[in-house]
Amino acid sequence: MIDAVSGAKIDVPRGELDAVRANNRVRGAVRGALGRLSLFSPDVAERLDAARTVLKTRSVDNVPLLERALEGEKNPSIRSAKQIALAASRLLLPERDAQLAGVKGLAASSDGDVLAILRGFSQEATAHPDAKAAAQRAIADVDARLTRLRIVQTIFQGLSLGSVLLLAALGLAITFGVMGVINMAHGEMVMIGAYATFAVQQLIKLHAPGLLDVSLLIALPVAFLAAGAVGVALERGLIRFLYGRPLETLLMTWGLSMMLQQAVRSLFGPTNREVTSPSWMTGAVELTTGVVLTNNRIWIIGFGVAVLTLVALIIRFTWFGLQMRAVTQNRAMARAMGVRSGWIDALTFGLGCGIAGLAGVALSQIDNVSPNLGQSYIVDSFMVVVFGCVGNLMGTLIGAMSLGIVNKLLEPYAGAVLGKIFVLMAIILFIQIRPRGLFALKGRAVEA
């Protein structure tokens, strides 16, 4: 411990010190000072961060500092960040030319912060009339550019919501779509996957902390097997006695879902469990200024597509997939050919549940790991499967993505609650017109 004034060393016994509590005013001031100090840092990331901080903590004193910082700057992205920061600080100068130069420097940007600065400037009394007029034009330019970028962002958000829906619905597309089992406990399989992720992460924390960053990868097979095993056990133990009786299946699986929830609640407690995100899933990628794609969402989109491809490949190209198709298309004939249809049923149901478990791993990153996790996805999952077309994986993909994008396009105008209601109403209308969904099978494959 060093005395800041004299530089002398001070001895303080442990536990005698109180932490300084800073408020946001102090934090802002410290941030501005730190930004100005690290404008000349040799580290690229630090310099970029400093330029952006200086943009937000504008002052007249920054002008000569930034002019000097610009001289030696070679990195183009930091150079433009520094130019924008310089232009923003120039707006604070009283001269007309400096203000005009500032507005000109900012007009090329497409950043929400810059827009805020320009709008603030155009309302200020110190602004020169010429500069004010230029600022108005610049605002219109930047705003138009931002609106275009927002469309890109909205589509990304739609795809991201769509991929979450896809993951949640994919397992159901097999158990409900292929096998025709109305599985109300499907959401609980997702929950089991999420809790498996939590358990794996706890074990890794205790025994091999070095592996924490890859814990999600290790959790994938564990979650698949855990949910899959529960699925096989349910199918063999209960569901197979109820084939062809959809109402009873619905009631039984609904009861099961409540039992599974309460079991997890008793086992793990009612409170949310913490699943930490690995470092490669936090933060965001900035496509250009203004379009922020968060890393966890990007990974989940990729994961959703990967799982879908894998399932399609299994069904199309493996021995198990072949038998599965045989049993669903013509059970009697498949049995006559020596297929053990009972086991194929169990494995198919297990596969569907296992995929739900995989979805649980992904959802643990964006939602709460709680006993209610599955409940919030069950309605959406059925919606996607029915909308896309029961028994068609492609339909599930298109259904999930279009629902995601439509939802995100509506949300800014209608709000989260009304937006969802509109989507539900649209689906009700759609089902009236096309009761078999988007990609209905035609011809002889259609059941009577």
Next chain:
Amino acid sequence: MSQGMTRRGMAIAAWCAATVIAPAMAQTLPPIKVGVLHSLSGTMAISETTLKDTILMMVDEQNKKGGLLGRKLEAVVVDPASNWPLFAEKMRELLQVHKVEIVFGNWTSVSRKSVLPVVEELNGLLFYPVQYEGEESSRNVFCTGAAPNQQAIPAVEYLMSKDGGEAKRWVLLGSDYVYPRTTNKILRAFLIAKGVAEADIMEEYTPFGHSDWQTLVSNVKKFASQGRKTAVVSTINGDANVPFYKELGNQGIKATDIPVVAFSVGEEELAGIDTKPLLGHLAAWNYFQSVKNPTNDAFIKTWQAFIKNPKRVTNDPMEAHSATTNSLSARTTRPSSCCAAER
């Protein structure tokens, strides 16, 4: 305020009347029954289970001290399962079947509104521990949490101050039910009285358990790019807070740019998030576990020992429950002052 005092006074009188019968006949008298009406399953279990445990702990503590007026306390726990109409049924069961003297219960305002007619009809006594929207008056219900004038308005005043960042534009964000809607109605009136224009207020609601916050967080960013300091007032309830704060962190919204002040968030709700990017976002509550004083230290110690988990956190409604039970028991063991109201 004075009305509140007389109401509290009457409650204590009722509590006394029920218990000050004959302290001398202690051994022969049956225990005093205390009803606990908190959801142990369903969406609210995450928050309410803790409150059930708190009451069990306080009952346990009191019994260790010899009970009340020589009688033991006995907790009667029922599970309304986060189902609002079931709250009313369970309240009836507590009052008519179990004949409890007093009930501690509820978290959401909507469940409180559901039991209100039953408590009034059967002349029961309910202590409600959570911050709420106010605008309710009943002889039978005691709300020990903060009303908007004690929580929301001071928080907004802080954000308007120099230390809070002198916010000029406001985003009112909440879960879609009675507490956030009423609180925001009050806040909107307050802001407009302070000279904030309608165009500078954005009000948004999300369903319970909302998990996809991308659009809303982008909208907040867009709203903030209008050139004046923006602040977010959050009445988001329950576990929807976790994905909300994750999205804030991921989209890089810093508290020095857009501060978020929340009314339903404490240590418990934020367990499980990487809080580093959230440094500086605010919460307003009557109590936090981090409050430094000997009473709180002792309370935390007792709680963690009772629940057998040295890392378990406490929250604001717990404090309301424990303060209520403590002051009630203090008063009933000193009958002479039992009808003087204060807190």
